[in-house]
Amino acid sequence: DAGVIQSPRHEVTEMGQEVTLRCKPISGHNSLFWYRQTMMRGLELLIYFNNNVPIDDSGMPEDRFSAKMPNASFSTLKIQPSEPRDSAVYFCASTMGGGTGYTFGSGTRLTVV
Amino acid sequence: GENVEQHPSTLSVQEGDSAVIKCTYSDSASNYFPWYKQELGKRPQLIIDIRSNVGEKKDQRIAVTLNKTAKHFSLHITETQPEDSAVYFCAALQGSNDYKLSFGAGTTVTVRA
Numbered sequence: 001d002a003g004v005i006q007s008p009r010h011e012v013t014e015m016g017q018e019v020t021l022r023c024k025p026i027s028g029h030n031s032l033f034w035y036r037q038t039m040m041r042g043l044e045l046l047i048y049f050n051n052n053v054p055i056d057d058s059g060m061p062e063d064r065f066s067a068k069m070p071n072a073s074f075s076t077l078k079i080q081p082s083e084p085r086d087s088a089v090y091f092c093a094s095t096m097g098g099g100t101g102y103t104f105g106s107g108t109r110l111t112v113v
Numbered sequence: 114g115e116n117v118e119q120h121p122s123t124l125s126v127q128e129g130d131s132a133v134i135k136c137t138y139s140d141s142a143s144n145y146f147p148w149y150k151q152e153l154g155k156r157p158q159l160i161i162d163i164r165s166n167v168g169e170k171k172d173q174r175i176a177v178t179l180n181k182t183a184k185h186f187s188l189h190i191t192e193t194q195p196e197d198s199a200v201y202f203c204a205a206l207q208g209s210n211d212y213k214l215s216f217g218a219g220t221t222v223t224v225r226a
Contacts, residue, residue, distance in 0.1 A: 031212040042218050043157075043202065050212060091156065097211045099145040099164065104156040 006092050006105035013112055018080040021108045024073055025094030033102065034067055034077050035091040043091075049075065050097075082112045115140040115207045119217025127225050132190040134201055134220045139184070142208020146186050148177060149202040151219075157202060161188070193224045 005024040025032045033048040047057040049069045069075040093102040116139040126132045147162035163170045163177045179186040204214040
């Protein structure tokens with residue numbers, strides 16, 4: 001298996017632009033998580049899905065952030081409009097649950113200028 | 114929900130010495146405790162995990178211990194090497210949730226040559 005695949009690896013955008021991050025979980029994993037990592041705040045859980053259904057989005061910072069999982073093999077995290085404070089590394093992770101660990105993707109390093 | 118605290122936040126050790134990182138959790142129903150290692154610029158990767166039905170697990174130079182009564186668990190790295198330098202995260206699976214891990218804030222380990 002190729003693991004959790006995220007794209008793009010790096011994204012530089014101007015403030016006010018829309019940004020879409022993409023994630024393909026490991027086949028057979030039924031839970032998917034979006035995390036944001038910064039030096040100041042560490043690893044923050046933004047949202048997670050079970051069987052493509054959003055379960056907990058309490059970590060989504062504000063309405064500018066939205067996430068979807070239209071099928072078991074694809075998820076997106078969208079920021080519209082983007083702001084400089086959104087600059088961070090965004091990780092996607094998946095698991096098959098039942099007390100097993102997460103597998104993280106390589107992350108997307110987002111820079112909003 | 115689950116609250117995981119991790120100490121210390123930074124740890125500097127001489128090559129060859131041991132390193133110990135400690136975590137406490139709040140949910141007595143938590144039953145799965147993984148540890149992740151994140152090298153600079155890389156993704157967090159699972160290095161060892163322990164379930165609540167055992168007190169200790171070892172894998173070469175790393176070991177994890179669990180004290181369910183006291184609700185704490187620890188990571189032990191023996192004979193540290195420069196490649197052990199990284200950020201280490203502990204986590205606990207919420208007892209009522211088969212999918213959601215709560216992460217500690219991380220420990221930055223530096224191994225001095």
